Amino acid sequence: MEGTTHALTDDHRDLYDAADTERWAAEPDKRPGRTAFQRDRARVLHSAALRRLAGKTQVVTPGSRSYDWDASPRTRLTHSLECAQVGRELGAALGCDPDLVEAACLSHDMGHPPFGHNGEEALNEFAKDCGGFEGNAQSLRLLTRLEPKRFVPDPTSGELVSVGLNLTRACLDAATKYPWARGDHPTDPDSVKFGAYEDDLPVFEWLRRGAPADRKCFEAQVMDWADDVAYSVHDFEDGLHAGHLDPNMLYAEPERAAIWQVAIGRYVPADTAPEELRAALDRLMEQEWWPHGYDGSALAQSRLKDATSQLIGRFCLAAEGATREAYGSGRLTRYGAELVVPREARNECAVLKAVADLYVMQRDEQERIRADQRIVLAELAEALSARAPEGLDPQFRAIFDAAPDDKARKRAVIDQIACLTDASARSLHARLTRRGRRAER
Numbered sequence: 001m002e003g004t005t006h007a008l009t010d011d012h013r014d015l016y017d018a019a020d021t022e023r024w025a026a027e028p029d030k031r032p033g034r035t036a037f038q039r040d041r042a043r044v045l046h047s048a049a050l051r052r053l054a055g056k057t058q059v060v061t062p063g064s065r066s067y068d069w070d071a072s073p074r075t076r077l078t079h080s081l082e083c084a085q086v087g088r089e090l091g092a093a094l095g096c097d098p099d100l101v102e103a104a105c106l107s108h109d110m111g112h113p114p115f116g117h118n119g120e121e122a123l124n125e126f127a128k129d130c131g132g133f134e135g136n137a138q139s140l141r142l143l144t145r146l147e148p149k150r151f152v153p154d155p156t157s158g159e160l161v162s163v164g165l166n167l168t169r170a171c172l173d174a175a176t177k178y179p180w181a182r183g184d185h186p187t188d189p190d191s192v193k194f195g196a197y198e199d200d201l202p203v204f205e206w207l208r209r210g211a212p213a214d215r216k217c218f219e220a221q222v223m224d225w226a227d228d229v230a231y232s233v234h235d236f237e238d239g240l241h242a243g244h245l246d247p248n249m250l251y252a253e254p255e256r257a258a259i260w261q262v263a264i265g266r267y268v269p270a271d272t273a274p275e276e277l278r279a280a281l282d283r284l285m286e287q288e289w290w291p292h293g294y295d296g297s298a299l300a301q302s303r304l305k306d307a308t309s310q311l312i313g314r315f316c317l318a319a320e321g322a323t324r325e326a327y328g329s330g331r332l333t334r335y336g337a338e339l340v341v342p343r344e345a346r347n348e349c350a351v352l353k354a355v356a357d358l359y360v361m362q363r364d365e366q367e368r369i370r371a372d373q374r375i376v377l378a379e380l381a382e383a384l385s386a387r388a389p390e391g392l393d394p395q396f397r398a399i400f401d402a403a404p405d406d407k408a409r410k411r412a413v414i415d416q417i418a419c420l421t422d423a424s425a426r427s428l429h430a431r432l433t434r435r436g437r438r439a440e441r
Contacts, residue, residue: 049110056116084226086312107171134195172207181194237307238356256281259354289306323340391432
């Protein structure tokens with residue numbers, strides 16, 4: 001469908017063209033003076049999908065004993081807000097439209113289901129016969145179809161159909177971390193990472209029109225690095241704050257060997273030498289601001305927060321400097337450049353991820369919680385499927401009723417589950433299953 005163009009600021013008029021600011025469905029500006037990307041950011045910020053992230057797991061489950069120390073652990077929402085702040089500033093420093101990058105950062109995790117990546121794996125197993133489940137592909141589905149913001153007449157039937165938030169092409173492209181469909185990974189056809197389901201290919205192909213195959217736009221690369229920086233640094237901070245991690249343990253060789261084992265193959269390429277990771281951790285621990293201890297006092301909290309800021313600045317400045325060295329001082333946007341992140345910075349970031357993984361995510365209590373979460377989602381999916389369309393919310397019941405086949409009907413059930421928060425998934429499971437009702441008693 002042909003969209004309208006929108007005014008840009010003078011600073012960005014020559015950087016983003018009419019194709020970048022086109023929307024899937026044409027619509028007039030409600031209030032003159034705003035740029036297309038300011039409108040995108042506002043739509044994402046005011047969406048129900050963004051608010052629901054407050055009830056979705058980031059690393060460990062809110063309310064678990066892991067967070068008895070604090071009633072306010074990080075959630076998918078706080079992570080998205082922190083990612084947006086990092087991405088906006090880094091993008092602006094490199095010449096991107098800051099509202100465009102912020103909108104992409106805010107929306108990049110919208111499709112993640114209850115219970116974080118654990119829930120993603122459970123739904124992928126349930127959806128294996130109808131195209132699988134992937135949080136990033138679900139984000140695109142939500143932004144372009146499920147979030148009820150704009151409806152337009154279907155050109156064939158004339159019936160009103162949802163076009164989601166109706167964001168610009170550049171914004172949807174910037175939010176696309178994996179710009180390929182399932183099975184089309186550029187180097188690994190078996191990869192579980194992809195950016196679009198089969199029945200979302202029309203809008204995916206529209207947003208990728210004119211883009212080099214399999215290549216992320218520059219703004220998506222900024223979003224991706226901001227995501228890595230935000231969650232690696234803040235998960236490490238939370239591990240210290242919760243008392244799960246003693247920084248002095250990071251000097252011990254057995255502890256270090258375990259960290260390298262977690263990092264290699266998961267957070268860095270499999271051919272990475274442990275010596276590279278050792279050097280990365282040593283560089284961080286040699287900094288004067290590195291948190292060598294944490295006792296929970298106000299002074300310790302202040303020093304830890306300073307270390308968090310220093311790490312974020314270190315990683316962003318490394319990428320900014322290397323990218324500027326490669327591309328000069330001009331404004332970098334869309335497909336005019338690649339974000340350059342030095343290998344040393346990626347290794348330092350990966351070490352922080354591995355530390356949080358080992359000491360927070362791999363704790364025995366967390367594995368017990370994750371096992372229970374997988375059972376809850378599997379049973380909930382089966383129960384909803386057996387009752388459907390009964391039990392589905394009106395929005396998803398309408399999708400179910402209009403579905404042309406069993407696979408599409410199953411996808412409607414998955415769409416509803418993916419929109420649930422951790423608490424609402426457990427509540428619905430309790431209502432629909434015998435096991436859940438016993439647990440509630």
